[in-house]
Amino acid sequence: MPHIGDLVAEMLAQYGVELVFGMPGGQTTALHDGISRRTDRIRHVLMRDERNAAYAADAYARLTGKPGVCDVTVGPGANLLPAGFLEALNASIPMIGIVGELPLDWLSLKEKGIASQGFDQLSFFKTFSKDAWLVPSVEALPDLIRTAFRVATAPRPGPVALIIPHDIFDAEWDESSIKVAVDHRACRAPFIRSAPTRSAVDQAADLIRSARRPAIVYGGGVHGADAVTEAVSFADRLGGLVVTSLTGRGSVPETLPYAAGALNPLGSYAAIELIKEADLVIWCGSKASQNTAMNWTLPLPEQATITIDADPNEHGRTFLPTVCLFGDVKEALTMLNDVLEQQDHPEWLDRIATVKAEGEAQKAEEIASERIPVNPPRAMAELAKRVEPDDIVVSDASFSAGWIANYLPARKAGRHFLYARGQGGLGYSTPAAIGAAATRPGTRIITVAGDGGFSYTIGELATQVQNNQKIVNIVLNNGRLGWIQLWQEIFFKNVQSAMLENQSCQPNFAQAASGLGLLGIYVEKPDEIGAALDRAFAHDGPSVVEIRIDDLATPIHSFKRRMREGSDTARPRPGTVYKLREWKVSADLRKEPK
Ligand SMILES: Cc1ncc(C[n+]2csc(CCOP(=O)(O)OP(=O)(O)O)c2C)c(N)n1
Numbered sequence: 001m002p003h004i005g006d007l008v009a010e011m012l013a014q015y016g017v018e019l020v021f022g023m024p025g026g027q028t029t030a031l032h033d034g035i036s037r038r039t040d041r042i043r044h045v046l047m048r049d050e051r052n053a054a055y056a057a058d059a060y061a062r063l064t065g066k067p068g069v070c071d072v073t074v075g076p077g078a079n080l081l082p083a084g085f086l087e088a089l090n091a092s093i094p095m096i097g098i099v100g101e102l103p104l105d106w107l108s109l110k111e112k113g114i115a116s117q118g119f120d121q122l123s124f125f126k127t128f129s130k131d132a133w134l135v136p137s138v139e140a141l142p143d144l145i146r147t148a149f150r151v152a153t154a155p156r157p158g159p160v161a162l163i164i165p166h167d168i169f170d171a172e173w174d175e176s177s178i179k180v181a182v183d184h185r186a187c188r189a190p191f192i193r194s195a196p197t198r199s200a201v202d203q204a205a206d207l208i209r210s211a212r213r214p215a216i217v218y219g220g221g222v223h224g225a226d227a228v229t230e231a232v233s234f235a236d237r238l239g240g241l242v243v244t245s246l247t248g249r250g251s252v253p254e255t256l257p258y259a260a261g262a263l264n265p266l267g268s269y270a271a272i273e274l275i276k277e278a279d280l281v282i283w284c285g286s287k288a289s290q291n292t293a294m295n296w297t298l299p300l301p302e303q304a305t306i307t308i309d310a311d312p313n314e315h316g317r318t319f320l321p322t323v324c325l326f327g328d329v330k331e332a333l334t335m336l337n338d339v340l341e342q343q344d345h346p347e348w349l350d351r352i353a354t355v356k357a358e359g360e361a362q363k364a365e366e367i368a369s370e371r372i373p374v375n376p377p378r379a380m381a382e383l384a385k386r387v388e389p390d391d392i393v394v395s396d397a398s399f400s401a402g403w404i405a406n407y408l409p410a411r412k413a414g415r416h417f418l419y420a421r422g423q424g425g426l427g428y429s430t431p432a433a434i435g436a437a438a439t440r441p442g443t444r445i446i447t448v449a450g451d452g453g454f455s456y457t458i459g460e461l462a463t464q465v466q467n468n469q470k471i472v473n474i475v476l477n478n479g480r481l482g483w484i485q486l487w488q489e490i491f492f493k494n495v496q497s498a499m500l501e502n503q504s505c506q507p508n509f510a511q512a513a514s515g516l517g518l519l520g521i522y523v524e525k526p527d528e529i530g531a532a533l534d535r536a537f538a539h540d541g542p543s544v545v546e547i548r549i550d551d552l553a554t555p556i557h558s559f560k561r562r563m564r565e566g567s568d569t570a571r572p573r574p575g576t577v578y579k580l581r582e583w584k585v586s587a588d589l590r591k592e593p594k
Contacts, residue, residue, distance in 0.1 A: 001172045001173065001174070002034075002172070002173045002175065003030050003033070003034070003169075003170060003171060003172055003173055004030060004034075004138060004141065004164075004168055004169050004170070004171050004172075004173050005029070005030025005031045005032070005033050005034030005035075005169055005170075006030075006033075006034040006037060006173055007034070007141065007142070007173045007178065007180065008030075008031055008034055008098065008141075008145065008164070008169075009031065009034030009035045009037065009038045009042060010034070010038065010180055011142065011145045011180055011182065012035075012038075012042055012069060013038050013041035013042045014180060014182045015066075015067075015149055015182055015186070015187050016066060016187045016188075017042060017066065017067070017069050018041070018042060018043065018439075019042070019043055019044075019045055019057075019060055019069070019435075019438050019439065020035060020042065020043075020044050020045070020057075020069045020070065020071055020098075021044075021045045021047055021052075021053040021054075021056040021057045021060070021068070021069070021070045021071075021434075021435060021438075022044065022045075022046070022047060022050065022053045022070050022071030022072055022098075023046065023047055023048070023049070023050050023053060023071075023072060023073065023077055024046075024071070024073065025072075025073020025074060025077055025100050026073070026100075026166075027073050027074045027100030027101065027102070027166040027169065028071055028072070028073050028098070028100040028164075028169065029169075030169040030170050031071055031098060031164075031169065032044060032071075043438075044071075045434065045435075045438050045463075045467065046463070047431065047434070047460065047463060048459045048460055048462065048463055049080060049431075049457070049459065049460070050070070050072040050077045050078075050080035050081055051080045051081065051083045051084055051427070051431075052084075052427075052430070052431030052434070052457055052460050052463075053070040053071070053072065053081075053084070053431070054068075054070050054081050054083065054084020054085060054087075054088070054095065054097070054159075055083075055084050055087070055420070055427075055428050055431040055432045055435065056068075056070070056431045056432060056434045056435030056438070057069055057070040057084070057095055057435060058084055058087060058088055058091075058093055058095065058420070058428075058432060058435065059394070059418055059431075059432040059433070059434075059435030059436040059439065060435045060436075060438070060439045061088070061093045061094050061095055061189075062093060062223070062415060062418055063392070063415065063418075063435075063436060063439045063440060064188070064439060065094075065188045065189055065226055066094070066187060066188050066189075067094040067095055067096045067149060067152045067153060067157075067189070068088070068093065068094070068095045068096075068435070069095075069096045069097075069098065070084070070095070070096075070097050070098070071097070071098040071099075071100075072097065072098075072099055072100065073099075073100040073117075074099070074100040074101050074102055074117050074118065074121070074166075075113070075116075075117025075118060075119060076117060077099075077100065078099050078100070078121050078124070078125075079119075079124070081097055081099075081125075081161075082128050083423070083425050083427075084159075085097065085125075085128050085129055085159040085161075086128050086422065086423050086425075087420050087422040087423045087425060087428070088158060088159040088422065089128060089129065089130060089158050089159055089422065090422030090423055091220060091247060091420070091421060091422030092156045092157050092158060092220070092221070092224055092422075093157060093158070093159070093224075093422070094152040094153045094157035094158065094159075094189040095152060095158070095159035095160070096148050096149070096152050096159070096160055096161075096162060097125075097129075097159060097160070097161045097162065098162050098164065099121060099125070099161050099162065099163045099164070100163075100164065100166065100169070101121060101134065101163045101164060101165040101166060102115050102117070102118045102165065102166060103165050103166050103167040104136070104165040104167055104168065105167075106118065121134070121161075121163050122134045122163060125161040125163065128159075129158070129159050129160055129161045130151060130152065130157075130158030130159055130160050131151050131160050131161075132160060132161035132162075132163065133147070133148070133160075133161070133162055133163065134163045134165070135162065135163065135164045135165065135168055137168065138168055138171050138173075138178060139178065141164070141168065141178070142178060142179065142180060142181060144162060145162065146181065146182070146183050146186070148160045148162045149183065149186040149187070149191075150183060150185075150186040150191060152186075152189070153186045153187075153188060153189035153190060153191040154186075154189075154190065154191055154192065155189075155190045155192065155193075155194070155310040155311065155328065156190075156224075156310060156311045157189040157190065157224065189224065190224070190225060190310070190328065193225075193310075193327075193328035193330065193331050194310055194326070194327045194328050194331065195327045195328065195331040195332065195335065196308075196324075196325040196326055196327035196331070196332050196335065197326075198335075200323060200324060200325050200326070201325065201332070201335045201336060201339060202339065203323045204282075204306050204323045204325055204336060205336060205339045205340045207280060207304060207306060207322060207323055208238065208280065208282075208306075208336075208340060208343065209340075209343070211240070211279050211280035211304065212279055212345065212348065213240065213241070213277055213278045213279045213280070213345065213348045213351075214238055214239075214240035214241070214278065214279070214280045214281075214282070214343070214345070214348075215240055215241035215242070215243065215274070215275055215278035215280065215281050215282065216234070216235060216238060216240070216241070216242045216243070216281075216282045216284055217243055217244065217245065217248075217263060217275070217281060217282070217283050217284065217286050217288075217292065218231055218242065218243075218244040218245070218248040218251035218252070218284050218285060218286065219244070219245045219247065219248040219283070219284065219285040219286025219287065219292065220245060220247030220248050220285065220286075220421070221248075221284070221285020221286060221309065221310070221329050222244075222248055222251040222284065222285045222329055223247070223248070223250070223251070223285075223415045224285065224329075225285060225310070225328055225329035225330045226330060227285070227328075227329045227330035227333055228250070228251060228252075228413045228414055228415075229413075230329075230330050230333035230334050230337060231251045231252060231284070231329075231333060231413075232251075232252050232253075232413050233333070233337050234333045234336055234337055234340075235251075235252050235256075235258060235259075236342075237336075237337060237340055237341075237342055237343060238258075238282075238340075238343055239258070239342065239343040239344050239345045239348075239349065240258065240278070240280075240343070240345055240348055240349075241258060241260060241274050241275070241278060241348070241352055242256075242258050242259045242260065243259075243260050243261065243262065243263040243268070243271040243274070243275055244261070244262055244263065245262065245263065245264070245286050245289070245291075245292040245421070246262050246264055246267070246291075246292075246395075246401055246405060246417075246419040246421050247419050247421050248262075248285065248286060249262055249405070249410045249417045249419075250410045250412070250413060250414050250415050250416050250417055251413070252413055253410060253411055253412055253413050254409040254410045254411070255409060255411050257349060257352065257353060258349060258352060260274050260352060260355070260356055260359075261359075261405065261406070261409075262405040262406075263275055263292055263294065263298075264291050264292060264294075264401075264402070264405065265291060265294060265295070265556050265557065265558060266399065266401060266402030266405065266406075266554075266555040266556045266557070267402065267405050267406070268359060268405065268406060269355075269358070269359035269362060269557065270352070270355045270356040270358070270359040272294065272557065273355050273358075273359075274351070274352055274355050275294075275298060276298075276300060277351065278303060279302075279303060279304065280303065280304045280305070280306070281298070281299050281303050281304075281305050281306075282305070282306040282307075282308065283299075283305060283306070283307045283308070283309075283321075284307075284308040284309075284329060284332075284333070285308065285309065285329040286309075287309075287314055287317070288314075288317070288318050288319070289421075291421070293318060295572055295573070296318055299319055304322040305319060305321045305322050305323075306321060306322060306323045306324075306325060307321040307323075307324050307325065308325040308327075308329055308332045308333070309325075309326065309329070310326075310327060310328045310329065312326055363377060363406065363407070366378070367380075367381040367407075369526070370526055371526070371550060372524065372525055372526070373478075373524070373548045373549050373550045373551070374523070374524070374525070374526050374529065374547055374548060374549050374550065375526075375549070375550050375553055376399070376403050376476055376547075376549050376550070376553050376555075377403070377406070377407055377553075378526050378529070379474070379476065379523075379526075379529050379547045379549065380403050380404070380406070380407030380408065380448075381407055382529040382530050382533055383407070383408065383446070383448075383474065383533060384407050384408050384409070385530075386533050386534070386537055387408055387446060388444065389411040389412035389416070390412065390416070390443060390444075391416065391443065391444045391445070391446055392416055392417075392418065392433075392436045392440065392443055392444070392445050392446070393408055393416060393417050393418070393445075393446045393447075393448070394417075394418045394428070394429045394432045394433045394436060394445065394446070394447045394448075395417065395418065395419045395420075395428075395429060395447075395448055395449075396426060396427070396428055396429035396430075396447065396448065396449030396450060396453035396454065397420065397424045397425055397426045397427075397428065397453055398426065398450050398452065398453060398481075398482065398483045399450060399476070399482055399483055399553075399554060399555055399556075400429070400448040400449050400450055400453065400476065401419055401421075401424075402554075402555025402556065403448060403476065403555055404417065404419075404448055405555075406555055418432055418436065420432070426450075426452060426453035426456050427453055427456025427457045428453075429447040429448065429449045429453065429454075429457075429473075430447060430449070430454065430456075430457040430458070430460045430461065430464075430473065431457055431460050431463075432447075433445045433447045433464070433469070433471045433473070434460060434463050434464055434467065434469065434471075437464070437467070437469035437470065437471055438467065438469070444470055444472070444537070445469065445470065445471040445472070446471070446472045446473075446474065447471065447472070447473045447474065448474045448476065449473070449474070449475055449476070450475070450476055450477075450478065450481075450482055451475055451476070451477040451478065451479065451480075451500055451507070451509065452480075452481040452482075452500060454473075454475045454509060455500070455507070458509070458512060458516075461473070461512075461513055461516045461518055461542065461544070462516045462517065464518065464541075464542035465516060465517040465518055465541065465542055468540075468541055469541070469542055470539075470540070470541065470542065471542040471543075472533070472536045472537060472542075472543050472545065473513070473518075473542065473543065473544045473545070474544075474545050474547065475509045475510075475544060475545070475546040475547065476547055476549045477509060477546050477547065477548055477549060478548075478549050478550065478551040478553070479499070479500055479501035479506070479551055480498050480499050480500055480501070480551055481498035481499075481500060482498075482551065482553075482554065483554070483556075484497075484498040485498035485499065485551075486552070486554055486556075486559055486563075490559060490562050490563065491571050508522060508546070509522075509544055509546045510522040510544055510545070510546040512544075513543070513544035513546075518541065518542045518543055518544050519535065519536060519539045519541065519542075519543035519544070520543070520544045520546070521535060521536060521543065521544070521545050521546070522546050522548075523545060523546065523547045523548065524548045529547060532545050532547075533545060558572065
């Protein structure tokens with residue numbers, strides 16, 4: 001007779017899940033057994049660490065819109081999930097964690113690991129999940145699986161944990177009494193969409209018509225709502241500036257004249273400068289986070305604003321919007337596109353072109369550098385020549401995010417750049433690349449990480465080899481936790497706690513990669529970079545290109561200025577977070593509601 005592992009595998013398959021990422025334990029063996037009998041529909045990718053399983057599942061979810069499923073065993077497996085779960089929670093990524101558990105009637109033995117590996121998993125998961133359930137019986141399981149998919153994919157999507165006790169997992173599945181039933185709406189996020197009111201859309205359209213220098217900030221919510229087509233049409237119609245958050249990159253091709261790149265302290269110079277000149281800013285699928293809102297110095301008090309978001313909590317968290325379009329991003333943009341005629345702002349577009357050209361000139365200087373150790377812009381420019389519009393680029397945390405944002409343009413609309421900005425945790429890129437490569441076989445995957453972030457997950461390089469994944473991993477090695485070390489040098493002057501190297505330890509990541517079966521190439525000189533990348537891209541399997549970079553290079557504009565000008569040791573402080581009282585929008589833009 002089949003067992004409950006078969007039931008879970010069957011339901012996952014019927015929900016359209018093709019990949020499950022995880023690490024087995026005795027308590028979850030039934031699941032693995034069940035999946036092994038459904039290999040026509042579903043494949044298990046064995047990771048080397050549960051944290052990485054969640055990151056791989058996160059990449060699968062970002063690329064498919066389906067919940068990323070990861071499986072972990074009780075105790076030491078479960079307690080490695082928070083990093084990936086928190087990323088998914090903060091970035092609104094649908095995810096389902098299937099978590100092993102001790103037998104249900106061992107409740108009193110969980111404490112202090114008396115029953116091996118036990119602890120109060122339900123309370124633990126509740127703190128960092130959208131929701132979590134301890135399955136109480138075989139009979140309750142199908143409904144809880146349905147619930148898990150519905151909650152994970154409901155606006156706003158997030159990670160849920162389904163904790164399945166060992167005795168339930170191993171029980172027999174009587175198919176005549178325990179029926180599988182699938183809610184097909186919940187195979188993908190968002191499973192249900194809301195729409196703003198007609199009057200709010202009309203108000204927004206009026207405001208847009210009266211603006212002279214309109215701008216849009218597209219956030220990750222555009223991809224979350226699968227609204228790229230609508231976002232491009234709306235941007236075309238607006239005839240103004242378009243910038244994005246890091247996760248919103250690809251909402252429009254950045255090669256278009258109105259697109260000025262990523263708005264972030266380590267993002268595009270043009271985006272940072274131009275957004276301040278807008279008289280209307282439309283925040284669309286963006287939570288106006290500390291980074292996207294430039295330490296909450298944005299929006300400026302004199303800027304009119306429109307928020308477009310399916311989550312009511314985002315309409316006024318850090319500023320009072322002039323107009324709220326409370327609804328799904330795709331629906332709201334469709335409604336706006338229906339009522340708004342083509343807007344025309346030639347002077348504003350000229351200004352955008354001028355500032356973009358200034359930014360490009362600054363970059364050209366940095367790219368030309370022949371410096372040794374290599375200036376990262378030089379390395380990124382060599383990489384940019386080889387990245388194709390359909391490749392997937394995965395960013396680690398820290399400066400890599402800025403190097404990618406500035407030097408690898410999103411040439412095509414769609415989610416081709418994966419950034420873990422929900423938490424900004426180091427160690428995302430290597431496992432997420434595994435998830436991306438498994439999700440899109442045949443697509444080239446590129447990661448960029450610092451030596452600190454890369455060190456977190458180096459063991460997963462073996463997983464890349466084992467799965468024969470075509471991943472080019474770039475390690476920008478500055479021998480230090482660059483961001484932190486610069487912070488210490490600029491603001492504290494004497495702390496030196498972020499050095500990853502000293503005389504007795506200079507890790508060679510390319511050699512380590514070779515040891516794990518990858519092609520490993522170490523590069524020290526600018527003129528070696530091109531050939532190294534060519535070899536890596538031509539290699540039939542994963543590779544690591546380690547580039548020794550200048551340890552003072554940074555993409556953070558304010559750091560660059562401080563290092564140029566010296567003396568200013570005042571640490572950056574967030575702007576006024578809630579801009580309710582200091583509103584100064586001019587009367588012609590600040591229309592009263594009809
Ligand atoms: C998991 C985690 N721990 C700590 C941090 C804090 N942190 C932010 S940047 C950074 C330095 C990263 O160094 P590296 O990966 O070498 O990149 P670089 O700054 O040199 O570009 C640290 C430790 C973090 N973001 N994530």
